[in-house]
Amino acid sequence: MNLSRSALAARIGYAFVMFLAAAFMILPVVYIFNHAFKPYHELFVYPPTFFVREPTVQNFVELFWVTSNSIVPVSRYLFNSLVVSALSVAGVTLVSALCAYPLSKHAFPGRTALFSMIILMLMFAPEVVQIPRYLVISGLGIMNTYWGHVLPMLALPVGVFLLKQFIDQIPDALMEASRIDGANEWVVFTRIVMPMCMPAVATVAILSFQNSWNNVETSSLFMQDDEMKTFPFFLSTLTNNLANNVARQGAAAAAALIMLVPNLVFFVILQSKVISTMAHSGIK
């Protein structure tokens, strides 16, 4: 393509402005990266510095040392978080895909009603009805168990919705062909539908990971046992009095980094899949 010099200049200028906007948005994140590696004397220096000069892992050491004498060490919270997130991601993707497939391809009675129900519930945040949720969890007797962490996470209407929209794009002829070849529904689901909707599965996996990895609600409401609580909950106790307070700022920054990095890594890896799934996300 031939571009005149001024058009090229305009394009470069535009890209530069967008780059600046992006840099501005990401500034607090860049800063927390630096903060987490600052030694004490740099954390509280005046005037405050943005970039770290002598990086150290002292804050991470402190984070783990803070709890070494208490009954529940940080590693326990981290372990809980890992278990809960892994189970939630696996559970949400499986349960949502299982539901989305018939919702998209089978004409069973009640299908439209179920789909409108899911759309309706897309509009409500379950956080709003914490109290009845608490009553349900205690009624089921799953307080202080991993079930109490994972099961409430499994109902993710957005997940079913995105998968259903994506499966809508798969041509029916493919499924018909394999049914004629003698495949049963389970084989159709695992061999044809699942491989073809991998981008949507990846997207739902990311969403559910963000959901459970950052979740404080299940820990603070459904778990009374400190041993069953998760890392973000520990973090919230660490920061309770952080406003205008300097103690433990470094350790908190290190912990925030631990919260952020897994999310970021997963998203960077799967970004293109997420975008291609989102193209089908429209509500008609």
Added chain:
Amino acid sequence: MWSRVWSHRLSYLFIAPFLLCFVLFIVIPILAAFGLSFTYYNGIEPPRFIGWSNYQYLISQDLIFLKYALPNTFRFAVVVGPGGYAASFLLAWLISRLRGSLRKWVALAMYTPSLTSGVAMTIIWLPLLSGDRIGYLNSFLLKLGFLDVPKLWVTSPDHLMTSMIVVTLWSSMGVGFLAMLAGILNVDRTLYEAGRIDGIRHSLQELWYITIPSMKPQMLFGAVMAIVSTFKTGTIGSELSGVNPTPEYAGHLIVSHIHDYGFIRFELGYAAAVSVFLLLFMYFANKLSWGLFGSKEE
């Protein structure tokens, strides 16, 4: 009828796990909230039916709700909801006009803040907004001469709401933003060419006459996501200020009010009534966006 249901038993089996969780943790809690809102319930004695009195108290006598929670939520929601939504649409549009890998990285930079939801977000912002001169914002503004004395960004009632709004807006480029970006990128290229032949001159006309009409479904999805994330925010005020309730109730939102009555005062029936009120609020906000972006055939 039953034979049709029976012939689809396999479909129901596929749906069953999700449906079970869905009913248990979303449908039943919402219905239960409606039921409990007509009772007095303290979590120990069985709920006692008291009719509409929770609602009567809510809209006539609950001064903290009427003076703080409701106006605060309104202020917060009006800026963060439509404001955040418009910003994410505009950003998505601007980003879609970039080329190649730059687009990917700029989109990532915009999305990253939404990954820090909850506690991590507070930790990131607190040192920036810290009230002494060591706070980054204060130190920066003092140096530039905009301020004479450091401001208490998160602990003073005058500034808390502004800080809450800024921080929430910063992190609002989430799923809805990605959906709208994907929607814009997916608009049929030939439509733009056709538009050019029909006399569309500049890109703003393109945006108004071609891009927006062809991505209405994604815009609706984005709007629903924006509404949900706006109204479920409740703890940000107490997380930023470090005290609960917030100083002079400056950052008291309806969700914090629910939390206050539900988990501190154990007036569960009353808390349920407040949450029903919030659910209705969300429902009407959604209806509004449905009217704006919904397709006409339904």
